[in-house]
Amino acid sequence: MSKSPRIALLAAAAGLVVVVAGPLFAQPATKPQAPPKPPHAGQAQAPAASPRLGLGREALPEEIKAWSIEVRPDGKGLPPGRGTVRQGDELFQAQCASCHGEFGQGNGRWPVLAGGQGSLKDDRPEKTIGSFWPDLSTVYDYIHRAMPFGNAQSLQPDEVYALTAYLLYLNDIVKDEDFELSDKNFTSVKLPNASAFYDDDRESTEKSFWGRQPCMKDCKREVKITGRATVLDVTPDSKTAPKVD
Amino acid sequence: MTSHADNPAPSRRRFLGGAALAGAGLVAAGTARGQSPKPDPLITDVQDWNRYLGEGVDKHPYGSPSRFEKNVVRRDVPWLTASPESSVNFTPLHDLDGIITPSGLCFERHHAGIADIDPASHRLMIHGLVDKPLVFTMEDIRRMPRENRVYFLECAANSGMEWRGAQLNGCQFTHGMVHNVMYTGVPLGAILAEAGLKPQAKWLMLEGADAAGMNRSLPIEKALDDVLIAFAMNGEALRPEQGYPLRAVIPGWEGNLWVKWLRRIEVGDMPWMAREETSKYTDLLADGRSRRFTFIMDAKSVVTNPSPQAPLKARGRNVLSGLAWSGRGTIKRVDVTLDGGRNWQEARIDGPVLDKSLTRFYVDFDWNGGELLVQSRAMDSTGYVQPTKEELRKVRGANSIYHNNGIQTWHVKPNGETENVEIS
Numbered sequence: 001m002s003k004s005p006r007i008a009l010l011a012a013a014a015g016l017v018v019v020v021a022g023p024l025f026a027q028p029a030t031k032p033q034a035p036p037k038p039p040h041a042g043q044a045q046a047p048a049a050s051p052r053l054g055l056g057r058e059a060l061p062e063e064i065k066a067w068s069i070e071v072r073p074d075g076k077g078l079p080p081g082r083g084t085v086r087q088g089d090e091l092f093q094a095q096c097a098s099c100h101g102e103f104g105q106g107n108g109r110w111p112v113l114a115g116g117q118g119s120l121k122d123d124r125p126e127k128t129i130g131s132f133w134p135d136l137s138t139v140y141d142y143i144h145r146a147m148p149f150g151n152a153q154s155l156q157p158d159e160v161y162a163l164t165a166y167l168l169y170l171n172d173i174v175k176d177e178d179f180e181l182s183d184k185n186f187t188s189v190k191l192p193n194a195s196a197f198y199d200d201d202r203e204s205t206e207k208s209f210w211g212r213q214p215c216m217k218d219c220k221r222e223v224k225i226t227g228r229a230t231v232l233d234v235t236p237d238s239k240t241a242p243k244v245d
Numbered sequence: 246m247t248s249h250a251d252n253p254a255p256s257r258r259r260f261l262g263g264a265a266l267a268g269a270g271l272v273a274a275g276t277a278r279g280q281s282p283k284p285d286p287l288i289t290d291v292q293d294w295n296r297y298l299g300e301g302v303d304k305h306p307y308g309s310p311s312r313f314e315k316n317v318v319r320r321d322v323p324w325l326t327a328s329p330e331s332s333v334n335f336t337p338l339h340d341l342d343g344i345i346t347p348s349g350l351c352f353e354r355h356h357a358g359i360a361d362i363d364p365a366s367h368r369l370m371i372h373g374l375v376d377k378p379l380v381f382t383m384e385d386i387r388r389m390p391r392e393n394r395v396y397f398l399e400c401a402a403n404s405g406m407e408w409r410g411a412q413l414n415g416c417q418f419t420h421g422m423v424h425n426v427m428y429t430g431v432p433l434g435a436i437l438a439e440a441g442l443k444p445q446a447k448w449l450m451l452e453g454a455d456a457a458g459m460n461r462s463l464p465i466e467k468a469l470d471d472v473l474i475a476f477a478m479n480g481e482a483l484r485p486e487q488g489y490p491l492r493a494v495i496p497g498w499e500g501n502l503w504v505k506w507l508r509r510i511e512v513g514d515m516p517w518m519a520r521e522e523t524s525k526y527t528d529l530l531a532d533g534r535s536r537r538f539t540f541i542m543d544a545k546s547v548v549t550n551p552s553p554q555a556p557l558k559a560r561g562r563n564v565l566s567g568l569a570w571s572g573r574g575t576i577k578r579v580d581v582t583l584d585g586g587r588n589w590q591e592a593r594i595d596g597p598v599l600d601k602s603l604t605r606f607y608v609d610f611d612w613n614g615g616e617l618l619v620q621s622r623a624m625d626s627t628g629y630v631q632p633t634k635e636e637l638r639k640v641r642g643a644n645s646i647y648h649n650n651g652i653q654t655w656h657v658k659p660n661g662e663t664e665n666v667e668i669s
Contacts, residue, residue, distance in 0.1 A: 052439055055385045059370050059378035067370055067509050070450060070460060073518050099327075109327035120533035125644055127529070135518045142520040145458035146357065149328070152456045197527060200539040206640055209543075211628045214580065216589045222669075223585030223618060225656060227410040229553070229665035234324065235414040 069153070071141040075187040078140070082182035083162025085169040089177075091159055092166050095148050104128070104170040114170035117192060130171025134194045136186065139164050161186075309349075316340070319350060320417055325406070330358035331457070333400065335421030338547070338568065339555040344395070344425055344596055344603045348479050351424035353486045354400055356457035360506045364482075364490035367454070369436075369474075373512035376441030383476065383490050389431040392473060394496070395602045397570045399423040399542045401499035401526055404649035407634070411654075411665040415554040419653065419665060420547040423570070425603035428494045430475030433468050437512070446512045450519075451493050454508035461502045462516035463495065467540070471496045474507065497572030497601040498540040499647070501526050531642030542572035544631050545650035546579055546606075546623035557612055557661035565608040567592070567621050574626035576604040583610065585618030585654065585668050592621065617657035618668055634667065 071077040093102060100106055104113035116126025125131075129139055144160045146152050155163070165181040168174045168189065181189070229235065310317065317340040326332035336352040353359075364383045372378035400422035406412045413419050442465070449468050453459035463472070473494040476483060483489040488505025495502045501521055516522065516538075528536040546569035551557045565583075569576045575598050580589040592606035606621070623631040634651030656666040 052441075053389060053435070054439075055388055056371075056379035056381040056439055059372055059380045063370065063380065064372050064378055067452075068372070068511070069458070070452075070511065070517055070519070072513075072515065074515075109324075111327075120529060121531065125529060127524070129524075132524065132529075132535075134523050138518055138520050138523050141517075142524075145460070146456065146520075149331070149357070150456070152357065152458065196534045197523075197537045198534065200536055200541075202536075202539070202541075202543070206632075209629055209632050209636070212630045214589070214622060214624075214630055216580070219587055219589070220585075223587065224669040225618075225666045226669050227667035228656075229411040229414040232412055234412065235322075235418060235553075 069141075069145055071137045071144075073135040073137045073187075075137065075183070078137075078183040078186055079157040080183050081157030081161050082180055082184075083158050083160070083165055084180045085162075085165045085174065085177045087158075088162035088164070088166025088169070091163055095155075096163070099149065104167065113167060117171070120193070120196070128171065129167055130173060130192060132193050133191055134197050136164065136168075136189050136191055139167060140186075314340075317350065319352060320421075322413065322418060331356045333402070333422060335417045336424050337417050337554075338421050338423075338549045339416050339552050341549070342566065342605070344568075344599075344605050345479065346424035346426055346603075348426065348481070348484050348487070351398075351426065351478075351484070351487060352400070352422050354422065354500065355455070355486070356459055357455050359486045360453070360455040361485065362454060362490060362506060367490050367506075368508060369491060370509045371436065371440040371512070372509075373450075374443040374446045374514065375437075375512050376443065379440045381436070386431055386436075386474065386476060386491065389435055391429055391431060393427055393429050394471075394473060394494070395425065395427045395597070395599050396494060396496045397423055397425040397542075397572075397601060397603045398494075398500045398503055399545075399570070399572075401501055401539075401542070401647040404545075404651070404653075405646045407651075407653075407665075408638070408643045408645065408649055411667050414665050416547050416549050416552040416653070417554060420549075420568075422500070423568075423603070425570075426478040427480070428473055428475040429477035429480075430473035430494060433472040433474055433493075433510075436474060436510075437468065440512075442512060445514045447514045448512075448516050450509075450511040450513065450517050451502070451504040451507060452509040452511070453488075453504045454506040459504050459506075459521065460517065460519045461504060461521055462519065463493075463502060465512075467495065467498070495540075497542060497574075499526065499542055502540065526647060528641065528645040528647050530640075530645060536645075539648055542570075543648065543650045544571035544573065544576070544623045544625040544629045545569070546576075546621040546631060547653050548581070548619050548621050548655060551617075551619065551657050551661075551663045552655055553663050553665055556663045557657055559661075560612050560614045563610055563612050565592075565610060565619065567606050569594075569604045569606055569621065569623035570602065571623065571625035571627075571629065572601055573629060575600050575602075576623055577626050578624040579604075579606040580622045580624075581606075581608045582620045582622075583617045586620055589622070612657075614659050616659060617655075618666075619655040619657060619663075620652050622652055 099110040100113050106112035112126060112128050114128055114130055116128045116131035119126045119131055140160055143163055144155060161181045165179055317337050319334040319336065321332060321334040333354045334352055336346060336350055367383050369381040403422035404419055407419055447465055449463045449465060451461055451463055474491060475494045476491055478487060483492060491507045492505045493503050493507050522537065528539050546567060548565060548567040550566045557563060565581060569579045579592040579594065581592045582589045590608065592608050594604060594606050596605045598604050631650060631652055637651045654666050654668050656664045
């Protein structure tokens with residue numbers, strides 16, 4: 001009773017036309033009303049293949065800038081800034097080492113960031129930035145967007161440059177503690193495994209999986225069990241399952 | 246099974262023994278053969294639910310399953326990951342039937358926990374190589390023409406722990422990073438048309454609003470083909486853990502691309518090489534090189550019953566049940582063997598056979614109590630035949646982590662217990 005008049009008032013103030021007092025209007029819309037008129041009004045009437053609906057509003061440059069945090073391998077998206085290995089070391093010990101270890105070796109089950117070079121053909125490969133990642137831009141991009149885990153997007157560009165420089169140092173890609181990484185020299189740094197990736201080729205390399213007439217009768221003489229899950233016995237039982245509320 | 250005896254009415258106490266025996270199931274009924282049959286107190290007695298009033302309609306404004314289904318839940322494997330916020334749990338496939346996964350049981354995979362977003366505060370931005378960068382509210386999106394489609398979502402790492410051999414004992418754990426729901430959403434092509442694509446547009450970056458800022462590069466051809474931007478699943482709003490209020494639906498492609506809490510689409514001329522398409526979701530092969538952009542999930546199947554969490558309970562008539570799916574099209578046929586691949590029979594497919602959707606199959610069979618080695622083999626509309634794990638390992642080695650669609654074997658023992666095994 002006390003709620004409805006207030007909603008009607010707010011809706012009126014926002015210039016909304018209340019057609020049905022449905023639940024949508026329970027939260028007074030903060031949407032800046034951009035009536036779908038000028039740019040596409042004519043097209044919307046025409047029976048074009050994909051007529052524009054006239055929905056949404058133009059994104060402002062400030063809004064695009066605020067959300068455009070991505071960095072591409074060609075350096076597109078890198079903000080101006082710089083940081084040295086030494087600065088990165090200090091930041092890493094303060095912000096990252098509790099999970100990733102002082103030297104990026106990874107504590108417990110947390111990811112290993114350094115080492116493992118030359119291990120990719122091993123029985124147990126160690127896939128790190130230095131041994132596996134193809135592009136340095138990914139290091140910058142990912143640290144900035146998602147790290148530290150639980151406090152994402154808290155690092156300034158200079159800090160991300162410094163941390164990236166320290167990770168290059170931990171991976172023996174730069175040897176000098178005074179090395180400074182910046183938006184100017186960023187794309188000149190190449191990671192060791194850059195050329196070891198190729199696009200999905202299953203349709204050619206696994207061609208034999210298509211068009212087979214599989215055997216239906218007397219397909220093999222004997223069958224042996226070669227491995228059992230219960231030997232490992234790592235499956236949780238129903239007692240360790242989450243509760244239903 | 247004997248839960249109805251948990252709170253017995255005083256007048257029924259003397260029948261407890263009989264009720265427990267009946268509740269023990271078919272095995273007990275089998276041994277009773279030959280003795281003179283006793284009347285079943287569950288029939289001859291008036292039961293509580295037959296006498297007293299049940300709950301009224303105002304009790305559960307949003308219902309939940311019967312308390313007797315409390316074991317039908319998502320489960321996780323704590324040792325798999327370093328933190329529960331960047332982790333995965335599993336759909337209880339062995340307890341489900343048909344093809345639609347109940348929303349509350351759809352497996353979860355987050356990289357920074359479940360973002361808690363008020364839909365009134367959610368924005369979707371389209372920018373980059375477009376004529377006009379746009380911002381949409383959820384209300385805007387709900388004013389666009391909608392489509393309803395059923396698709397499976399399979400994590401690229403589903404069955405990934407099984408590359409080196411049989412490890413986890415249950416199809417929930419070996420195959421449960423998959424779910425299948427009906428999505429309601431807007432074709433991405435329609436949203437892109439609002440902004441107007443420039444001719445150089447080749448790739449899109451989809452980005453989530455969560456603390457992982459989950460981002461992936463998506464080729465424009467796929468975006469304009471069948472991608473949906475969905476706000477509903479199984480008829481209601483997306484669940485928070487499935488991207489409420491807005492997610493990408495990328496039919497047939499690995500789950501990681503189905504960005505949840507979708508807030509931004511940038512249009513570009515090359516892929517961004519995000520962490521999730523370089524460090525992760527690339528497939529390391531035996532020669533030390535890696536496949537990238539392995540988007541499509543190949544044809545796959547699994548027998549869900551019997552399976553380690555769903556043993557056989559009685560000799561005689563039984564239902565073998567399972568799921569088959571393919572990211573390349575529809576399921577055309579599923580073969581099943583009970584003797585480890587010596588002989589196969591075509592399973593009976595029942596229910597809708599939809600494009601890039603789970604498909605249900607059955608084999609109705611008599612079990613004489615002998616050992617079984619059960620496998621299923623899916624075939625899709627492109628002529629792809631699901632390979633064995635050995636055939637996959639021959640091409641890829643054992644370290645590719647993702648895209649394990651090899652044939653699964655269950656060993657059913659004479660007591661009905663069932664184990665995850667590998668066979669020659």
